[in-house]
Amino acid sequence: xxxxxxxxxxxxxxxxxxxxxxxxxxxxxxxxxxxxxxxxxxxxxxxxxxxxxxxxxxxxxxxxxxxxxxxxxxxxxxxxxxxxxxxxxxxxxxxxxxxxxxxxxxxxxxxxxxxxxxxxxxxxxxxxxxxxxxxxxxxxxxxxxxxxxxxxxxxxxxxxxxxxxxxxxxxxxxxxxxxxxxxxxxxxxxxxxxxxxxxxxxxxxxxxxxxxxxxxxxxxxxxxxxxxxxxxxxxxxxxxxxxxxxxxxxxxxxxxxxxxxxxxxxxxxxxxxxxxxxxxxxxxxxxxxxxxxxxxxxxxxxxxxxxxxxxxxxxxxxxxxxxxxxxxxxxxxxxxxxx
Ligand SMILES: Cc1cc2nc3c(=O)[nH]c(=O)nc-3n(C[C@H](O)[C@H](O)[C@H](O)COP(=O)(O)OP(=O)(O)OC[C@H]3O[C@@H](n4cnc5c(N)ncnc54)[C@H](O)[C@@H]3O)c2cc1C
Numbered sequence: 001x002x003x004x005x006x007x008x009x010x011x012x013x014x015x016x017x018x019x020x021x022x023x024x025x026x027x028x029x030x031x032x033x034x035x036x037x038x039x040x041x042x043x044x045x046x047x048x049x050x051x052x053x054x055x056x057x058x059x060x061x062x063x064x065x066x067x068x069x070x071x072x073x074x075x076x077x078x079x080x081x082x083x084x085x086x087x088x089x090x091x092x093x094x095x096x097x098x099x100x101x102x103x104x105x106x107x108x109x110x111x112x113x114x115x116x117x118x119x120x121x122x123x124x125x126x127x128x129x130x131x132x133x134x135x136x137x138x139x140x141x142x143x144x145x146x147x148x149x150x151x152x153x154x155x156x157x158x159x160x161x162x163x164x165x166x167x168x169x170x171x172x173x174x175x176x177x178x179x180x181x182x183x184x185x186x187x188x189x190x191x192x193x194x195x196x197x198x199x200x201x202x203x204x205x206x207x208x209x210x211x212x213x214x215x216x217x218x219x220x221x222x223x224x225x226x227x228x229x230x231x232x233x234x235x236x237x238x239x240x241x242x243x244x245x246x247x248x249x250x251x252x253x254x255x256x257x258x259x260x261x262x263x264x265x266x267x268x269x270x271x272x273x274x275x276x277x278x279x280x281x282x283x284x285x286x287x288x289x290x291x292x293x294x295x296x297x298x299x300x301x302x303x304x305x306x307x308x309x310x311x312x313x314x315x316x317x318x319x320x321x322x323x324x325x326x327x328x329x330x331x332x333x334x335x336x337x338x339x
Contacts, residue, residue: 002027013069014054015117015231018310022049022067029071029092031145031152031180038150042066048147049339050178052091052119056126056237057337060310070121070178075101078183086140088183091121095128103217107186109138111217112193115224117231117238121179125169127162131220132196136162138184144169144177152180164272165242165335192216198223227298235304236295240317241275241332254328275324275332276300282323292316314338 008025011017028034037043047065051057071092078086085107089098095118099110112133122128123135124142141156161168169177192211194203202219203211229236246254251271254261258281263271279285279299286296291308294316295301302313321332 002029002033008067010054010059010063010067013051013067014057014059014237015235016054016058016237016304016308016310016313017231017235018059018304018308018313020059020310021062023062023064025067025069027069027071028178029073031072034068034072034145034178034180035150037068038145038147043147048175050121052122053094053117055117055231056122056335057339058237058310058313059339060314061339063339068178070119072121072180074181083189084185084187086183086185088181089120090181091119091179093120094118095120095123099217102184102186103213106213107188108191108213109184109186110135111213112196112199112220114217114220120182124160124162124179124182125167126165127160127167129165131199131223132193134162135184136160136167138186140183140185142182143180145180147176147178153177164245229295229297229301229303235308236301237336239275239300239335240302241279241300241321242335243272243275244278244330244332245270245272246330250329258328273330274300278324278328278330278332279320282320282327284320284323289316289319294320310339 005025006023008022009019010022011019043066047063049063049065049067051067051069072090073092074090075093075098076088078088096115098120099114102110112131113128113135116128116130124139128135136157139157141154143152143154145152161171194200199219202223228238245266247270251263261273262277263273266272276299279294284294285299287294288305290312291305292312293303293305295303302316304313317334324330324332
């Protein structure tokens with residue numbers, strides 16, 4: 001077993017850069033090593049947190065328990081057919097580097113998810129998505145270890161109950177499993193999704209035949225860089241809130257007062273409203289309270305201006321939620337895990 005660090009600073013393990021402490025912190029580099037910890041019983045009756053890149057968590061206090069930093073690495077080709085390839089990658093792999101690798105190999109399916117921070121193991125937990133694509137569209141299955149027994153199970157795509165930034169690992173099975181590896185099915189032929197409006201604009205007037213996979217990935221990266229703050233420069237966790245889903249009836253009522261309200265149709269009864277627009281309309285864009293702020297280019301992103309505490313960021317989020325509720329009667333649900 002590797003060294004267990006006590007009262008370890010979590011500052012470099014979360015992209016908000018919050019200086020909370022973990023009672024115990026350990027780097028997990030293999031499934032066997034994790035199983036050894038589980039079967040010795042050290043986690044029994046203890047809080048356990050699996051951390052990937054810490055790019056979707058906000059620590060508001062020290063973590064009184066075990067933080068397991070997933071560093072299980074490895075990528076392998078499972079099988080190959082004429083049209084597609086099955087590729088399995090370990091949970092500790094960096095997501096963005098994995099997407100770059102797939103793009104280099106000319107395997108299609110994940111390019112719209114280029115440059116999303118974090119590790120691969122968190123991708124199905126969060127069901128990450130961007131530019132009209134979610135990871136569940138390419139995911140075949142994953143292998144996870146039960147934190148109570150040390151046994152491993154395979155979860156097929158349909159077992160994961162994927163939804164918008166949600167999976168069974170955030171609902172009924174929350175905290176029970178560590179995702180060890182994930183298998184994706186990627187196309188060897190050209191299949192692009194350029195429907196999302198910023199991407200459509202980027203390729204306007206260019207014939208689809210002349211576009212290659214790298215062009216799409218680069219376009220996604222450029223759009224992201226122009227809108228989102230780099231956590232290496234200013235602490236943040238990307239979108240702090242989920243985009244709320246409301247009924248069409250509610251949208252109709254809102255349109256009476258806010259005729260320009262943007263929305264995306266989900267189904268016959270519901271629409272998704274951009275949370276960033278709601279926050280901006282409440283005049284929060286670019287505002288700062290103490291050391292916490294709302295990003296000046298994207299109101300959905302809360303930032304750590306300088307040495308903010310997790311509580312300062314959480315309090316700012318609460319103020320925003322309260323204003324949005326008052327103005328639109330919509331409750332904003334955090335996407336970020338607040339601990
Ligand atoms: C600048 C920026 C931009 C972003 N853009 C996007 C975006 O476009 N789309 C999007 O969907 N997200 C986005 N995010 C959010 C974030 O990148 C994703 O949620 C990512 O999947 C988190 O990965 P992580 O490894 O950092 O997870 P962490 O923050 O470490 O963990 C997140 C959750 O997953 C759990 N978890 C992590 N690894 C495992 C594992 N192996 N097994 C079980 N549970 C695990 C944790 O316990 C926690 O509950 C963005 C974040 C930032 C900072």
